[in-house]
Amino acid sequence: MAGTTDGLVELDVLTVAHGGVSVARLDGRVVFVSDTLPGERVLARVTDDRKSSFWRAETVEVLEASPHRRPHVWSAAAVERAPEDRAGGAEFGHIDLAHQRALKTDVLTDALKRQGRIERVVEVAALPGDDGTDGAGGTDGLRWRTRLTLHADGRGALGPYAARSHRLIDVDAHPLATPAIEAAALAEARAGSSARSEGGEVSFAETADGDVLISSGRHDDPIVERVGDRAFRVARTGFWQVHRGAPAALTAAVQEAVDADRFDPAAANLDLYGGVGLLAAALGDRFGRATRVTSVESDPVATDFAQENLADWVGASALTARVDRYLDRVERTASAAERQRLAAATVVLDPPRSGAGKAVVGSLTRLGVAQVVYVACDPVAFARDVALFGEAGYTLDRARAFDLFPHTHHLETVGTFTRAD
Structure with a gap:
């Protein structure tokens, strides 16, 4: 069932799709909608209606929430923000962790x-x-990322892109990153840098020895990881x-x-x-x-x-x-x-x-x-x-x-x- 209100559409979300989006239908047409999950009813804005076979939309408001919805682990990516201001990289962060795995x-x-x-x-x-069970620093699926790449806007600002765009977002946290990576990334963003005046990327890596390395561009000098x-x-910026x-x-x-x-x-x-x-x-x-x-x-x-x-x-x-x-x-x-x-x-x-x-x-x-x-x-x-x-x-x-x-x-x-x- 779907309707329209002030240019928006109401969608009943049916199932999950590959790519971090869910599937709804509007007048028989498939709509891939972000920032929701199956079982919800949402108010959404259509962002791409160029194809006859499917459209794409972004959730603006949750009208009927799933019991598996949780407050987003990253406020910068939460549905309470305007879609264009939501940071990318945590598209399942509003879903109970066990249910994330069920959807996957x-x-x-x-x-x-x-x-x-x-x-x-x-x-x-x-x-x-x-799941926070072994004392290794994991808590509800957070703090696992030992590599993080942020983007510079050519004026010294540094941050992640908004979801599905190349628009830089200012954030005050990186909850998926290890504490050391988060601290380094936030400090680097606050400091600004003339080295970032031409844009590009800044990469952060925490090694097995706990060292945090900050790199602009490719660096082939070696670091040591352990298994x-x-x-x-x-390589320092290698895979x-x-x-x-x-x-x-x-x-x-x-x-x-x-x-x-x-x-x-x-x-x-x-x-x-x-x-x-x-x-x-x-x-x-x-x-x-x-x-x-x-x-x-x-x-x-x-x-x-x-x-x-x-x-x-x-x-x-x-x-x-x-x-x-x-x-x-x-x-x-x-x-x-x-x-x-x-x-x-x-x-x-x-x-x-x-x-x-x-x-x-x-x-x-x-x-x-x-x-x-x-x-x-x-x-x-x-x-x-x-x-x-x-x-x-x-x-x-x-x-x-x-x-x-x-x-x-x-x-x-x-x-x-x-x-x-």
Whole structure:
């Protein structure tokens, strides 16, 4: 049911959609509406009506609240603010934390059904501490972010962008960031800086040793991060998992996802989109120093650090290449003996948000690798690749999902694909 009042529309919110928005209908048309959740009735302003198939809208007022609605964890992003003044980056912050994970489970389940063409419910699980249970600093999904990027407006001001825009918002808190990151970001914003006079970004990183580093632009000088007793060198502004517990959680998840009966330490095992070698190290730590694994990464700086980080494993190596081009070259040039080692291989795959895609999945399945452990940061892209693997005769044997980004719509999935024997 919907109506209009002074140019606004009343919407009954039906279900959750991928991307941090919910679904309503207006005169039979789908409307994706932000800052709400299923079961609510809201007054909303349509912001995009250019498409005939769907519109987009922003909640202006909650008329009938869900029992799962809570005061927003970040007042700068709350519905009480005008939509154009709401900070982005915490689009689920108005929802009870347990229900956030239920909604993310629904999104993943729907994606696997629609895009992946399989019926599978994979529940999204919290990391230790995010429910305030282990003394690690987690309280209701806050204080997990060890990396934060803010934007400068060319006049020295510094802050996050408003949701779905490039408009800078002045804020007085960063509740998802660690206390040290928040303190540094607020101090930097208050100070202003002539170095920011041309705009751009300022990045904040808290290392494993508790140091807070502030950077404008790219910096390739090394810092040290730790997972358990193992140290990893990574570029100061290079990629590292943002959630304080994510590196350890993904290491354990990948180790558990590998089917040991299918794993051959002498095979041509691969860690694709390998970064600084975190997941290649997970294989080596589980299966021993002689484990053969090649990490493939397009960033040469990350590859150099991976070479250092994997030095403990005599069978490990790292090379710089685009994954699709590397696999295409392997397909064209591999000898019979190399193809045999590839057919016995375990492949760890951690692609960007867009997923692995047809070229990469096609190469892996044509090479007939024994198993693929897929680490996915986007449920829809992952589901599309599930369908591609399925068409090539591979089965999603197991899957787990993790809430590595509380109070946002993002989630991480780890799935194992095996070849039909």
